[in-house]
Amino acid sequence: MNKSQGAMSYDELRGAIAQRHRALSGRLQQIAEFVLDHPTDVALGTVAEVAQRSGVPPSAIVRFAHALGFGGFTEMQQVFRTRLVAGVAPSYKARLARMKSEEKSVLGRQPAAVLSRFVSEAQSSLVTLSQSVHARELDAATAILSKARDIYLLGLGGSFPVATHLAYVLRKLGRRVVLLDGTGGSIHEQSHAATVEDALVAISFRNYYPDTARLFPELVARGVPTISITDSLLSPIVEGAHVVFEIQDMPEPALRTLVAPMCLVQAMAIGLDLAAD
Amino acid sequence: MNKSQGAMSYDELRGAIAQRHRALSGRLQQIAEFVLDHPTDVALGTVAEVAQRSGVPPSAIVRFAHALGFGGFTEMQQVFRTRLVAGVAPSYKARLARMKSEEKSVLGRQPAAVLSRFVSEAQSSLVTLSQSVHARELDAATAILSKARDIYLLGLGGSFPVATHLAYVLRKLGRRVVLLDGTGGSIHEQSHAATVEDALVAISFRNYYPDTARLFPELVARGVPTISITDSLLSPIVEGAHVVFEIQDMPEPALRTLVAPMCLVQAMAIGLDLAAD
DNA sequence: GTGCGATTAGAATATTCATTCCATTTGTTA
DNA sequence: TAACAAATGGAATGAATATTCTAATCGCAC
Numbered sequence: 001m002n003k004s005q006g007a008m009s010y011d012e013l014r015g016a017i018a019q020r021h022r023a024l025s026g027r028l029q030q031i032a033e034f035v036l037d038h039p040t041d042v043a044l045g046t047v048a049e050v051a052q053r054s055g056v057p058p059s060a061i062v063r064f065a066h067a068l069g070f071g072g073f074t075e076m077q078q079v080f081r082t083r084l085v086a087g088v089a090p091s092y093k094a095r096l097a098r099m100k101s102e103e104k105s106v107l108g109r110q111p112a113a114v115l116s117r118f119v120s121e122a123q124s125s126l127v128t129l130s131q132s133v134h135a136r137e138l139d140a141a142t143a144i145l146s147k148a149r150d151i152y153l154l155g156l157g158g159s160f161p162v163a164t165h166l167a168y169v170l171r172k173l174g175r176r177v178v179l180l181d182g183t184g185g186s187i188h189e190q191s192h193a194a195t196v197e198d199a200l201v202a203i204s205f206r207n208y209y210p211d212t213a214r215l216f217p218e219l220v221a222r223g224v225p226t227i228s229i230t231d232s233l234l235s236p237i238v239e240g241a242h243v244v245f246e247i248q249d250m251p252e253p254a255l256r257t258l259v260a261p262m263c264l265v266q267a268m269a270i271g272l273d274l275a276a277d
Numbered sequence: 278m279n280k281s282q283g284a285m286s287y288d289e290l291r292g293a294i295a296q297r298h299r300a301l302s303g304r305l306q307q308i309a310e311f312v313l314d315h316p317t318d319v320a321l322g323t324v325a326e327v328a329q330r331s332g333v334p335p336s337a338i339v340r341f342a343h344a345l346g347f348g349g350f351t352e353m354q355q356v357f358r359t360r361l362v363a364g365v366a367p368s369y370k371a372r373l374a375r376m377k378s379e380e381k382s383v384l385g386r387q388p389a390a391v392l393s394r395f396v397s398e399a400q401s402s403l404v405t406l407s408q409s410v411h412a413r414e415l416d417a418a419t420a421i422l423s424k425a426r427d428i429y430l431l432g433l434g435g436s437f438p439v440a441t442h443l444a445y446v447l448r449k450l451g452r453r454v455v456l457l458d459g460t461g462g463s464i465h466e467q468s469h470a471a472t473v474e475d476a477l478v479a480i481s482f483r484n485y486y487p488d489t490a491r492l493f494p495e496l497v498a499r500g501v502p503t504i505s506i507t508d509s510l511l512s513p514i515v516e517g518a519h520v521v522f523e524i525q526d527m528p529e530p531a532l533r534t535l536v537a538p539m540c541l542v543q544a545m546a547i548g549l550d551l552a553a554d
Numbered sequence: 555g556t557g558c559g560a561t562t563a564g565a566a567t568a569t570t571c572a573t574t575c576c577a578t579t580t581g582t583t584a
Numbered sequence: 585t586a587a588c589a590a591a592t593g594g595a596a597t598g599a600a601t602a603t604t605c606t607a608a609t610c611g612c613a614c
Contacts, residue, residue, distance in 0.1 A: 018510035025591060033511050037525075040365065044358055047572055057593050062573060073572065081321055087364030088317065111415035111548030118544045119407045122536065123400060130396045138388035158445055161438035165535060168435055172531040183460050254449040257543050258442060259399065259536050266534050267395045271388030302561065324602055334563050339603060350602065 010039070010083040013076075016068065024067060027056055031064040043080035047073050122259040125249065129260040133245060141243045142272045144225045148199030150176045152191060152224070155203035156212050158253045159261070162203045162229070166265040173273045180215070187215055196223040201268075202237045203229045203261060205250050212237065227268075229261055287316070287360040290353075293345060301344060304333055308341040320357035324350050399536040402526065406537040410522060418520045419549045421502045425476030427453045429468060429501070432480035433489050435530050436538070439480045439506070443542040450550045457492070464492055473500040478545075479514045480506045480538060482527050489514065504545075506538055 008016075017032050024032060034054035035042050042050055050073075051058040065076040145151060151170060155163030160181070167179045180190050194200065200219050204212045213236035220226055220240035228241035231250040238244050247260050285293075294309050301309060311331035312319050319327055327350075328335040342353040422428060428447060432440030437458070444456045457467050471477065477496050481489045490513035497503055497517035505518035508527040515521050524537050 014510060018515065021511050022516075027592065029511075033509070036509060036511060040362055044362070046570085048570090058572080059574080059593065060591095063592090084361040084365055085317055085321070088361060110552050111419050111544065112410075112412035114548040114551060115410060115415060115541070115544035116407055118540050118547070119403050122403055122540050126396050126399055126403075130393055133389075133392060135387065135389035138392060142388050160445070161442040161539070164441060165438040168437070169531055254446055255543075255547065257540055259539060262438070262536060262539060263395050263399050263534055264392070266532075267388065267392035270395070270532065271391040274391065275388065304562070323600085325600090335602080336563065336604085340562090 008079050010079055010086075013068075013079045020068070027060050028064050028067055030054065031056055031060060035064070039080050039083055042077060043084050118257055121251070122257045125247075125257070125260045126263065128249060129247060129263060132248065133264065137243050137245060138268065138271060141227045141245075141268055142275050144199050144227060144242060145175075145201075145268070145272045146276060148197070148225065150178055150194070150198045152178045152180060152194050152198060152200045152219070153203075154180045154187075154191075154200060154212055154215060154219075156180075156182070156187075157209035158256065158258075159203040159205060159209070159212075162258055162261045162265055163201075165262055166201060166203075166269060169266060169269040170272075173269060175272075182211065187211055188218075191215060191219060194219055194222065194224045196225070198224055200224045200226045201229070201265070202226060202241070203265075204235060204237050205231045205247075205253075205256065206235075207253070208236050216240075229264060285356050287356055287363075290345075290356045297345070304337050305341050305344055307331065308333055308337060312341070316357050316360060319354060320361050395534055398528070399534045402524075402534065402537045403540065405526060406524060406540060409525065410541065414520050414522060415545070415548060418504045418522075418545055419552050421476050421504060421519060422452075422478075422545070422549045423553060425474070425502065427455055427471070427475045429455045429457060429471050429475060429477045429496070430480075431457045431464075431468075431477060431489055431492060431496075433457075433459070433464075434486035435533065435535075436480040436482055436486070436489075439535055439538045439542055440478075442539055443478060443480075443546060446543060446546040450546060452549075459488065464488055465495075468492060468496060471496055471499065471501045473502070475501055477501045477503045478506070478542070479503060479518070480542075481512060481514050482508045482524075482530075482533065482538075483512075484530070485513050493517075506541060 014036060017036060021029060021032050031054055034050075038053065041053055045053070047058045047061050051061050054061075062073050065071075065073045068076060070076040153163045153167050155166075163179060163181075167177045170177045178190065178194075180187050182190070202212065202216055204216075208230075216226075216237045217240065226241045227243045227245070228235075228237045229245045229247065230237050231247055232238075233244070233246060245264060247264070250256050250260075291313060294313060298306060298309050308331055311327075315330070318330055322330070324335045324338050328338050331338075339350050342348075342350045345353060347353040430440045430444050432443075440456060440458075444454045447454045455467065455471075457464050459467070479489065479493055481493075485507075493503075493514045494517065503518045504520045504522070505512075505514045506522045506524065507514055508524055509515075510521070510523060522541060524541070527533050527537075
């Protein structure tokens with residue numbers, strides 16, 4: 001055991017759990033993970049409830065509390081409850097003061113200000129996304145993907161993260177994916193097997209990556225059904241595409257967060273999976 | 278009595294109490310006032326405790342709950358607890374909205390509904406991000422990066438899009454970046470040149486990619502200054518990290534949108550660039 | 555003042571709960 | 585493989601808790 005746990009803050013407890021995690025035994029580690037992930041459940045639940053949700057016997061929960069130096073579950077629970085109380089308890093005065101100081105620090109400290117700017121920018125880009133994407137286009141896109149044998153993904157440069165994310169999700173869902181990334185040779189070779197039986201998802205934003213602009217028309221000419229995600233109807237991947245998602249107001253390359261296209265491809269993939277049943 | 282009180286919000290309950298206050302009897306009015314003034318006590322206390330603090334016998338508390346249409350004190354207490362939960366979970370509202378839309382399962386399967394679900398989930402994850410990331414950590418992270426000669430990026434599996442995005446932005450800003458992707462050989466070889474003069478940004482979420490968990494400790498042991506972005510203090514890339522960004526409530530791999538980490542790395546990179554001037 | 559219904563307080567009760575204990579299993583060392 | 589220590593699961597236990605019941609009190613009309 002260890003020193004008295006009389007007045008411990010929630011954050012201190014988190015630190016203590018993380019520190020001790022390795023030294024704990026299997027069951028206790030499992031509980032540690034659950035407890036850090038579901039602090040609200042611990043704060044409000046009974047031993048039996050927490051035990052059931054974390055998949056361990058009740059006695060293990062009590063042993064876990066003991067291992068952390070508490071007299072029992074109830075004692076440990078008190079710490080988790082302070083977290084809930086702290087969320088609402090600060091009187092209006094204190095909350096106002098906190099916000100004001102946060103505002104000040106945001107103005108003063110550069111990195112935090114940058115983060116809040118990107119967050120609010122991302123927020124508005126999400127709003128724009130849900131307004132500008134229509135059900136008809138999404139339905140058409142999932143129809144194309146559901147008929148495809150292999151799904152080819154073309155997204156280079158700044159759009160590459162979107163392509164890799166879509167590749168990851170589609171593969172998790174059991175789809176056959178070819179990610180055109182140009183490693184070990186030319187992209188042309190990687191895409192050579194694409195036919196009318198397959199499908200292509202192309203992603204490109206200003207300034208449109210040259211290889212993307214070059215390869216896209218070739219695949220379209222070969223009759224590959226195509227879905228484009230881009231920021232302008234004048235982009236090089238619009239002409240010939242069967243479905244076009246236009247995401248407006250993408251900032252310049254270094255400043256764009258990719259939040260909107262990431263969300264879109266995710267919805268496409270999951271929507272495809274759900275529609276398949 | 279009155280209608281069923283199945284799912285009542287805290288605000289609705291407050292309204293109901295205020296409305297009925299005049300019709301209640303002396304003792305019950307006294308309890309009503311206490312309860313509105315000390316909602317936290319009611320949420321976390323026992324009948325005996327609430328009774329003592331409000332200066333009434335325990336049975337009066339139960340009668341009060343009955344008078345409001347609840348089956349008993351415990352039932353009424355649930356409503357007061359939702360208030361505490363709402364205080365710490367910014368995603369609470371969004372989650373409720375999502376559940377509501379999920380109820381209509383047929384509609385929930387349509388691609389458009391899927392998109393709006395992901396959008397609202399992304400929104401709440403952004404709120405959580407801006408609340409959980411503190412200026413201190415961001416400052417520490419940019420300090421590490423600004424001193425680094427080369428910046429090594431480690432993010433595999435589902436986190437790879439985040440790593441590639443960070444790589445892209447950092448390179449646009451003129452930083453020297455090594456993206457550890459394992460192409461053409463082992464990741465160990467790619468990371469072999471990392472020294473104490475460099476820096477490492479590691480990104481990993483459940484289930485933690487094995488190669489990441491294996492490589493991370495090696496780089497830490499070699500003294501490379503390290504920034505970790507993960508979803509739990511128990512993840513394998515926390516121990517030894519100089520700065521840890523914990524992004525909670527990441528859904529299961531196929532459903533996570535990566536919106537929060539994408540925003541975070543973007544802010545880190547741009548913040549670094551701005552601070553350098 | 556008297557009688558009557560509503561209200562109340564406190565004891566009794568039945569339930570739920572945290573905790574402890576012990577038999578069994580698991581992992582480890584010789 | 586055998587023996588030992590650590591850890592685990594589940595039942596038993598005793599405390600704490602919400603709820604109910606009943607006798608007493610209060611307020612009020614007549």
